[in-house]
Amino acid sequence: MPEQPYGLIATFETTAELYHAAEKVRDAGYRQWDCITPFPIHGLDKAMGARRSIVPRFSLTGGITGFCTGMSLIWYTDAYDYRLTVGGKPFFSPLFAFPVSYELTILFTAFATIGGMFFVNGLTKLYHPVLKYENIRRGLDDLFFVVIESADPRYSPTGTREFLGKIGGRDISELEA
């Protein structure tokens, strides 16, 4: 039995063509599909019907962790583990602990945001079936692609191909899994 392909890829030449095609794919009810663009296109996520990114949740978690780490680190070191008397100042106060906790909030948020973005986007995975398509490098240069995956319930080898042609896609080809 021949292996099921990963999906179909179609080429679009201008931003506007891709944008309108994306709206049509969305309206046709496809779920497992994606666009490939050399730069972020303003409003494309809406045209694709994509949900708001969940990256901020990672950031918030990171920020709270960072702040708590700062406060507890300073309390533990200066007020609990080894009490150090300096100039008669209190062993712990959130006031002098604030600058360090503030910096750690930012540091942890940055790591969590980037880690979260990598995780959600499946980055660090160096391979993807789309990368096998011979013209894919133009997708990071000056062309735009729409990819509809065979995993989508509405996918059919002939119907989806016709649909991509109808919405203005060119050079429609099958992607190896």
Place this chain on the structure above:
Amino acid sequence: MSSAENAVTAPSTAAVLREVRPASLPRPALVENNRSFSWISDKICGIVEGETPSWWWWCFGVACFIASFTVAGLTYLVATGIGVWGHRSPINWGWPIVNFVFWIGIGHAGTLISAILCLLRQKWRTSINRAAEAMTIFAVVCAGIFPVFHVGRVWYAWFLFPLPNSNYIWQNFRSPLEWDVFAVSTYGTVSVLFWYVGMIPDLATLRDRFAAAGRVMRARIYGFFAMGWRGSARAWSNYEMAYLILAGISTPLVLSVHTIVSFDFAVSLIPGWHTTIFPPYFVAGAIFSGFGMVLTLMLPLRAVYKLEDLITQYHIDCMCKITLATGSMVGYAYAMEFFIAWYSANPYEGFTFINRAFGPYAWAYWIMISCNVITPQLFWFKAVRRNTTLVWVLSLFVNLGMWFERFVIICTSLTRDFLPSSWGYLSPTVVDIFTFFGTFGVFSVLFLLFIRFLPLMAAAELKAVTPQADPHAGHHHG
């Protein structure tokens, strides 16, 4: 105008506007001459893909030679002792701390461009943000050298961080110097992360171009750092969110870093340092000096790589205007410091400022005033902003003036504190001068490596600000 009048005129304003049909003012193009997407890729990637130009090798050689001065100075310092820097009571913070604050300040323009201008949706930042962020990172590297070696026994520099050690003693978190350790190391780390994340799409473009050209080794190296980026729109959406959050947190970060640097001074009791104006004054000065350095670096790069279509006159105008604005804030702070010194009726404070302007360091004070207060005012004139050579020369004056600002703050206050018995005068030693001079070489080596091996501009972001990137081009509504 009173509200009653307003109500009367409001409807007629609309009618008048319909009548006169005001001209729509075109925004200045951010990429000139209608360049295509592939032209932008070719232009930026071409710099990395092409052969190493001979001027690059010459500059690299000279930069390495200059950097060797820092290496020699630090080697001698470590082998001999910190006394070779000419520090003695009362001036235990001499050139090294001047240099530290100078370099850290330079970095701030990079973060301002990448973070604050991103939040303010200033699209002109796209052609200069990558190089400015690189400048930030390399400036932090140069800055870090000084406090690390200033601790004296550099092999104990890790005592700055709360790591368990055999003395069982921890850091004193009540000290602004310890806050500074966290501020500067966070700043360095977040700047690297921000820079790297911004570069991922362009690294992927380079990966694909090297692969297409059959240069497998290069394709693998760039491919590794591109993390498998393939331009997926769903990934872009998360990426843009992450980038926005990074910009959002870098903005308070950049403001806090120089604020905390200024706490190193302001939290002490030394006359001339113990003032509440220091945080905003230091931040404005940092951005001012940073833009000076951005101009110093970008104008020659623009000429050498023929980037006039990407770094346009509009970009130079914008940078000059920010330099003018922050320079004026710095000038205002100088005046306000003087005023408060008098108004506070504190004799020590008053004496410090009279001494700054007319004492033994008056020469440094007036260099500072002429470079930082007078120079930026020339940017009011369009003719000055349009003369690239002149802008470059003025940017050098800004750099010079801002180094002297830190010199004046540190040396005048330390050499004249409360008791005349502890007065002194600081002259730098040869080791001081060599070590500082060499950091320009360290900076240049890193910057030259950056322009040779990494995409100098954010190609993906530049494509996004071209007119053809707008999916609704031609039929605007509203």
